[in-house]
Structures are given as C-alpha cells and as structure tokens.
Amino acid sequence: MIDDAPAFRLFTAFEIRCRQFDGEWLVYHAGTGDTHCLQGDTAALFADFYNHPSAMSAEKLYDAYTDLAPADIDAILASLTERHLIKRVEQGADAKP
Amino acid sequence: MPSHDAARVLQIGPFRVRIHCDIPAVKQGLDRLYADYPQHPSSVFCDFQIRLFPPVGIRRFIRKQVIFAFDQFIPFKPLPYNQAMPFFEWGLNWCISGYAHRFLIIHAAVIEKHGKALMMPGTPGAGKSTLCAALVNQGWRLLSDELTLIDCQSGVIQPVPRPVSLKNQSIDLIAQRYPDAIFSPVVNDTLKGSVALMKPPQAAVVRADETAMPAVVVFPAFQPNAELSLAPLSQATAFMKLADLSFNYSVLGSVGFDVLANMVADCRAYDFAYGGDFDQAAETFDALLGDAAS
Structure with missing residues (x-):
C-alpha cells in the first residue's frame, strides 16, 4: 500500500520523494532541491494528490501522472510555499562549521 | 609554504x-x-x-x-x-x-550508551558541548561533540571522537565539576570568546570503530536556572530541524533525504530546555534511552 511504501520516484522527468510521519508529509523535490514539510490541511491536500484513487503502486501512479508536466508540480509546491502553508529547507542552505 | x-x-x-x-x-x-x-x-x-x-x-x-x-x-x-x-x-x-560526503553530517554532539546514540543538535550557544562534556565525564561514550556522521549506506553513526570545545563560563564549570578532566590552556579573545579543549576519554578513542544506532534526538536549549523540560517533537518537525543543522544535506540531494528520513523514523525527538543540572539531565537521558530500547 502507498502509506507503507518507502520514498519512491513518482515521475520520470524529475523526482519527488515523499515520506509520511503521523499525517505529516516530507517532500523532497529534486527539481528545485528543496524539502517541504506539509502539515494539517496541506498534508491532507497532498495526500489526496499523492494517493490517487486508482493508485495502488508506484507504477500506477506513474501511469496516472505521465501527462502532468514537471512545471505543474513545481507550481503546486511553489503555490503552497508562497501561501506559507508549508515549511521548507532550501537547497544550498547547509549549515557552516 | x-x-x-x-x-x-x-x-x-x-x-x-x-x-x-x-x-x-x-x-x-x-x-x-x-x-x-x-x-x-x-x-x-x-x-x-x-x-x-x-x-x-x-x-x-x-x-x-x-x-x-x-x-x-x-x-x-x-x-x-x-x-x-x-x-x-x-x-x-x-x-x-x-x-566527507559518504556521511550525512549534522551539527550535533552525540553520545552513546548500550549501543544506542543520543544526538544533541544545535547552533552555537545551545549548550550542546557543555552538556556533552558533562555526560562523557559521567560515563557516556563520546562519539563527537560537534559533527554527527551518519553513514549513508548503513544509517549507523560513525564516531569521530575529538577534544570537546568549551567556551567561556563552561570551561570553569566543567573543570570544577570534573577535576580529573584534562584541558588545553585557555585561549582568550577568539571569535567565540575564551576557548579551551577537553581531552576525550581514552575509552572513546579506543572504541572509535564501534558504530552506534541512532535512537534519541534532543535539541538542547540552555537557559540559566530554568527548570528542566522535555517536549516531544513530531518526526517531520525533527527532520526539518535536523536538515537545517546539516552541513551537507543539500549536497547529498535525494540520498540525504532518504538517510535522514530513515533515521528519524527510528528515533524519538524532543526539545530539551535545561538550567545546568547535569545530574538531572543524565537521569532524563538514561530514561529516554531506556524507553527507546523498549
């Protein structure tokens, strides 16, 4: 089942890796390098997006979303970020010793 | 040169x-x-x-x-x-x-008991080195006081025990409390104030090849005279805080995401405020590791 699956590749054009912890979602977006933490309503929204009704496997998710352009996913995550609905670790924001 | x-x-x-x-x-x-x-x-x-x-x-x-x-x-x-x-x-x-990018590296002190590691991530001034110095003088094994190395292949913590860097009031505090501890001379007027290095216990150096499983993460916040408090954190929140405190999370990309997600999945995480009572902190950490083992 999807909820028990480890992080996996959803799309071929770029990569999103996801992990769910008690209803909160961590999403790594390889296109931007950013990591998002989705909580509350946003987590539920993403869960709907992630758990497509017909999706029971990574392969089926891939089939379901092959027509979705990478830019569309970027737009979804960017929109959520701009609305301050998710927390984000930006690429390159590594700590310094 | x-x-x-x-x-x-x-x-x-x-x-x-x-x-x-x-x-x-x-x-x-x-x-x-x-x-x-x-x-x-x-x-x-x-x-x-x-x-x-x-x-x-x-x-x-x-x-x-x-x-x-x-x-x-x-x-x-x-x-x-x-x-x-x-x-x-x-x-x-x-x-x-x-x-050293075969490790995910977190800015954190890390100590071990019974094969289980307790991480103390934090920015400078959070009190992690002081707490770390106190606990290793009370029998915990020092894995590192500054850099937690998480092996990207196995997920275990690789020790890199080195002298514990103490600053300002922490130097006298630890020196008076643990008179057997060995220190370097104090160097004054550095960018970090006065600095002294505490020699790591010999056992920590001898056992530097013995890895440990991550079990507990506490984010220390030293507040003078504060009551000890422990507030559980969700795993997703702990992940984000740890990613913020990593030196090479971005460099590792999706590997870093997987390594950190796997680690927090196996750990309990807490915000930890303390006022300098090391005995109470040690008792609390013993209990946390005991809970993690069960």
Whole structure:
C-alpha cells in the first residue's frame, strides 16, 4: 500500500520523494532541491494528490501522472510555499562549521 | 609554504589526518589531547593534509599570526598566533564537513550508551558541548561533540571522537565539576570568546570503530536556572530541524533525504530546555534511552 511504501520516484522527468510521519508529509523535490514539510490541511491536500484513487503502486501512479508536466508540480509546491502553508529547507542552505 | 616541518599522522575516527606544524602550542596540544590516538607512518595515504604555519613577512614577528592550509589551499584568513590549536580544531571541522560526503553530517554532539546514540543538535550557544562534556565525564561514550556522521549506506553513526570545545563560563564549570578532566590552556579573545579543549576519554578513542544506532534526538536549549523540560517533537518537525543543522544535506540531494528520513523514523525527538543540572539531565537521558530500547 502507498502509506507503507518507502520514498519512491513518482515521475520520470524529475523526482519527488515523499515520506509520511503521523499525517505529516516530507517532500523532497529534486527539481528545485528543496524539502517541504506539509502539515494539517496541506498534508491532507497532498495526500489526496499523492494517493490517487486508482493508485495502488508506484507504477500506477506513474501511469496516472505521465501527462502532468514537471512545471505543474513545481507550481503546486511553489503555490503552497508562497501561501506559507508549508515549511521548507532550501537547497544550498547547509549549515557552516 | 613550508614543506620541511615535522609531520605526524593521526587516526581520528574514520579519517587519517596528516598534520604539519612546528608551532609549539599545536605540538603541545596534540601531545596532550591526542595522546591516545593511533599514529601512522608519515608516508601513508591520508584523507586530510593540514599545515599550520606563520606567514612570511612582518606578521611573523609583530602581532604574530597563523595560517591554516588544507592540501595546498588556504581557506581562511590568518588568525592570531596564540589561537593556533583551536584553529586546527575549527579547520579540521571544516575539512570533514566539506568533504566527507559518504556521511550525512549534522551539527550535533552525540553520545552513546548500550549501543544506542543520543544526538544533541544545535547552533552555537545551545549548550550542546557543555552538556556533552558533562555526560562523557559521567560515563557516556563520546562519539563527537560537534559533527554527527551518519553513514549513508548503513544509517549507523560513525564516531569521530575529538577534544570537546568549551567556551567561556563552561570551561570553569566543567573543570570544577570534573577535576580529573584534562584541558588545553585557555585561549582568550577568539571569535567565540575564551576557548579551551577537553581531552576525550581514552575509552572513546579506543572504541572509535564501534558504530552506534541512532535512537534519541534532543535539541538542547540552555537557559540559566530554568527548570528542566522535555517536549516531544513530531518526526517531520525533527527532520526539518535536523536538515537545517546539516552541513551537507543539500549536497547529498535525494540520498540525504532518504538517510535522514530513515533515521528519524527510528528515533524519538524532543526539545530539551535545561538550567545546568547535569545530574538531572543524565537521569532524563538514561530514561529516554531506556524507553527507546523498549
């Protein structure tokens, strides 16, 4: 089942890796390098997006979303970020010793 | 750049470090603080080659300075000559955090009991080194006071025990509380204030090959005279805080995401405020590790 699956590749054009912890979602977006933490309503929204009704496997998710352009996913995550609905670790924001 | 100065090669955790330095304070510091570390012949392959030397010209004599070089690269501006030993420690931190990318590296002290590791991530001033110094003097094994190395293949924590860097009031606090602890001379007026290095316990150095499983993460916040408090964190929140405190999360990309997500999945995480009662902190951490084992 999807909820028990480890992080996996959803799309071929770029990569999103996801992990769910008690209803909160961590999403790594390889296109931007950013990591998002989705909580509350946003987590539920993403869960709907992630758990497509017909999706029971990574392969089926891939089939379901092959027509979705990478830019569309970027737009979804960017929109959520701009609305301050998710927390984000930006690429390159590594700590310094 | 001088090339004929004396070199010694130390095994520091998983790294071989070749150190070229004729500065007396560094030689004495290495003799005192690194006496228990395995040494190798100077001809072996090394992960890091470090030189500390005075600059040429007037700074060799007036307001003397010291230069840190990594291979043939000089990554920092010179520091005052009397800061040479802490400069070595800070520079080695920079080398490891910038180059050891087979590990996910978190800015965190980490200690171990019964094979389970307790991480204390935090920005400077959070009190992690002070707490770490106290706990290793109470029997916990030091894995690191600054850099937590999480092996990207196995997920275990690789020890890299080194001298514990204490600052300002923490120096006297630990020295008075644990009179058997061995310290470097105090170096004043650094960018971090007064700094002293505490020698790691011999057992921590001898057991540097023994990895530990991550079990508990506490984010310490020292507040003078505060009551001890422990607030559980969700795993997703802990992930984001740890990613913020990582030195190479971005460098590792999706590998870093997977390693960190796997780690937090197996850990409990807490915000931890304390007012300096080390015994109470030790009891709390014992209980947390006990819970983690169950």
